[in-house]
Amino acid sequence: MAYLLYDLLAYATLLFGVYLLVDKFWRDRQFRKFAHRSNCKPVSHSASKLPWGLDRMYRMVKLTSQHADIMETVIMPSFRTHGWTHSSSGLMGENFLLTADPDNIRAVFATQFKDFITGDNRARAFGYLVGKCIFTADGPFWEHSRALFRPHFVTGKINDLKATEKACQDVFQAISAPKNRQWTREIDLQALFLRFTLDNGTEFLFGANVKSQLAAIPGVSPNSAMDEVTRMAADKTGDDMGFTEAFHIASVQMTKRAKLQSLYWLADSKEGRRAVMYLQKFCNYLVDVTLRQTERIGEKETVKEQGHEEKHTLLKALAQDTRDPIELRDQVLFMLTAARDTTAALLSWMFLMLAKHPSIVKNLRAAILEDFGTEEAPKNDISFMTLKKCRYLQWVMYETLRIYPPGPLNSRVAARDTTLPTGGGPDGKNPIAVRKGQTINVCVYAMQRRFDLWGDDAMEFKPERWETRKKDWTFLPFSGGPRTCMGQQYALIEAGYLTVRILQRFDEIQPVDDLSRIPQFVTVTLEPTKGVNVRLRSAS
Numbered sequence: 001m002a003y004l005l006y007d008l009l010a011y012a013t014l015l016f017g018v019y020l021l022v023d024k025f026w027r028d029r030q031f032r033k034f035a036h037r038s039n040c041k042p043v044s045h046s047a048s049k050l051p052w053g054l055d056r057m058y059r060m061v062k063l064t065s066q067h068a069d070i071m072e073t074v075i076m077p078s079f080r081t082h083g084w085t086h087s088s089s090g091l092m093g094e095n096f097l098l099t100a101d102p103d104n105i106r107a108v109f110a111t112q113f114k115d116f117i118t119g120d121n122r123a124r125a126f127g128y129l130v131g132k133c134i135f136t137a138d139g140p141f142w143e144h145s146r147a148l149f150r151p152h153f154v155t156g157k158i159n160d161l162k163a164t165e166k167a168c169q170d171v172f173q174a175i176s177a178p179k180n181r182q183w184t185r186e187i188d189l190q191a192l193f194l195r196f197t198l199d200n201g202t203e204f205l206f207g208a209n210v211k212s213q214l215a216a217i218p219g220v221s222p223n224s225a226m227d228e229v230t231r232m233a234a235d236k237t238g239d240d241m242g243f244t245e246a247f248h249i250a251s252v253q254m255t256k257r258a259k260l261q262s263l264y265w266l267a268d269s270k271e272g273r274r275a276v277m278y279l280q281k282f283c284n285y286l287v288d289v290t291l292r293q294t295e296r297i298g299e300k301e302t303v304k305e306q307g308h309e310e311k312h313t314l315l316k317a318l319a320q321d322t323r324d325p326i327e328l329r330d331q332v333l334f335m336l337t338a339a340r341d342t343t344a345a346l347l348s349w350m351f352l353m354l355a356k357h358p359s360i361v362k363n364l365r366a367a368i369l370e371d372f373g374t375e376e377a378p379k380n381d382i383s384f385m386t387l388k389k390c391r392y393l394q395w396v397m398y399e400t401l402r403i404y405p406p407g408p409l410n411s412r413v414a415a416r417d418t419t420l421p422t423g424g425g426p427d428g429k430n431p432i433a434v435r436k437g438q439t440i441n442v443c444v445y446a447m448q449r450r451f452d453l454w455g456d457d458a459m460e461f462k463p464e465r466w467e468t469r470k471k472d473w474t475f476l477p478f479s480g481g482p483r484t485c486m487g488q489q490y491a492l493i494e495a496g497y498l499t500v501r502i503l504q505r506f507d508e509i510q511p512v513d514d515l516s517r518i519p520q521f522v523t524v525t526l527e528p529t530k531g532v533n534v535r536l537r538s539a540s
Helices: 002-037 051-065 070-082 102-111 119-130 139-153 161-175 189-206 227-233 243-259 261-267 270-297 314-321 325-356 358-372 384-389 391-403 463-467 488-505
Strands: 085-089 095-099 409-414 418-424 430-434 439-443 506-511 520-522 526-528 533-538
Touching: 002 430, 051 070, 051 085, 051 243, 051 261, 070 085, 070 095, 070 520, 085 418, 095 102, 095 418, 102 418, 102 439, 119 243, 119 261, 119 270, 119 325, 119 409, 139 314, 161 189, 161 488, 189 270, 189 314, 189 325, 189 488, 243 261, 243 270, 243 325, 270 314, 270 325, 314 325, 325 358, 325 391, 325 488, 325 506, 325 526, 358 384, 358 391, 358 463, 358 488, 358 506, 384 391, 384 488, 391 463, 391 488, 488 506
Parallel strands: 095 439
Antiparallel strands: 085 095, 409 439, 418 430, 506 533, 520 526
């Protein structure tokens, strides 16, 4: 009897193996026919030394752990060698595509949107921290989430600029500005920018500023309605791990998981789990407060609290749609991460570029004083419209986003056999066939630095180029198509507002570090490795 079972198991295994081989042969044959009908040609291939691209994967994970620059050490050399669209070896023998071509990117993000999904790898990599949310989901859940979020990102109504002004005052208090024409001490502006965006992000999402900026100043006790999360945000809970460290560790872990593809579980670590639990605890507290408030006031009841109408925040709107605290936590944790990191990255790189280019500081400050006046003698209110009309400020932000896009890499997975318009053949001008399940890695960092698209001065920080340049598919710092970042105007207004206020108060920016070569690394966003260490001179 035992021998019969073994024989049956052996035959079943053999038949299953035969089935897999026949199925693969059939699918490959059908795919070749599809590629031929579509006039597709082979794409350039970047071969790896080890099977399945294990050497490349190991190098990427190692560089991420070391906070090294994967963009310039791995990705850009690959594009220069193999072209702006090419393939590379992935796990289980499946090749993935890399592209920095605007026509292909437009197809993936917009014109062939339904042919591509975000896929399981993104959900496994980023779901580690943010669970199932608008960023990690496809299909009906994503569509519903986007429809729910969209009314809160109406252009011109996103930012509470009174709250932004209060956050600016907190930044000035943290800087401890000296008297006229005096220089400040050495400051890492990146740390201040991260707290500025966190405070504004919690104001926007939850209707209450956690005041992390003030709480981080020695001897200052901010008056916050949320003492526990304020202490967490300011790294003052007495725990071994602080909020800033937890965010950084979780970001690095998510990046490693993304690089490991289906072997994402190898990136698991005790430290990473602690970081995720810390951040989830932060959002759990805020979600719990909101759920209690919405239960108390009801769906349509308007309340007055301390003489002011209570804000209708994004979290409260979500709480009307679902009472599931885990779903609420995951959605707002992603939004908080995006609001904090993206805007802080823009501000950090912009002020590094300003510190490197004193003439641009002079031109930008002149434009700001012309439009908004000085701090003592203001001309116009700083608003959505006046910030948009300050052309040189917009140019400086666009140029920063071009050279240092917050999200330098993106990816999609083919939902069906499909094509991309360019990259095939010896000259790279033919369409290429994309197999169902194949990953397409999109690199806007490379695209926005291409000399053939941006001219011989592509690597120069030159805001004036935007006087005649129109935004098109060669410039995608906030992605494109139906999944365009809804918070892009929020980020630009917050960054623009703080920039105006800083240059109204200070007239020179002096770098502390050598800026001839600025180290960078990628986690959730592209960040300067050493921060933004500068001195500021108080204006007369």
